[in-house]
Amino acid sequence: MLVPKRALIIGGIAVVGVIYSMGVEKPGAVPASGAGACKVVVTADVLNVREKPDVASKVVGKFNQGAETVADKVVQDGFRKLAAGKWVSEEFVKPLPGHDCG
Template identity: 40%
Template sequence: MKLKLKWSGKRTLIAVALLAGVLALYAMGAQKRQEESRNGTDPTAGTGTAQCRVASTVDGLNVRSAPALDPKNVVDQLGLGEEADAAKVVQNGFRKLVDGRWVSVRYVHTVQGRQC
């Protein structure tokens, strides 16, 4: 049995529009994955599987709400040797933690066996 299709202008236009829609959705997904990778966003954050983990090298390390030296943005402190899951993002001398807070890179080191 042979199937013959007549590709009228209307059918061709519909097929092209569907294909363009699928390609646009794919591109948006790829762009989002690339942006998450660039920003250090970890979709597994909170599941205990963060790749980057840092430990404080001082007692009373300020944890900040933004990557800037400002007494108003201190939201917490880490004790000596205290660990935290971190992103691979470093900005203005601060490393982003997976919860969106920041610590100075001068006072943390990468936990052995983890990549940052």
């Protein structure tokens, strides 16, 4: 059975929207720990967000290059924690100026 073009286009738009929204912070969002908290920018073309700090762990999201997000100071096995159940490779994120990611 063939899938109609309209369904494929709508599905594709939905996927792009989800990926884009993961890399865009809501206006006025303030890091939980206040000013100077850890905030990073993605340096990879596309960065997988994993469930655990392990390359074999399930991918639970993605960020596009240039996306900024609040992160935790916790780094484990080469992965930086973003939130509970969300880890990214430390190699592909860079702290933004003025943010304490130490």
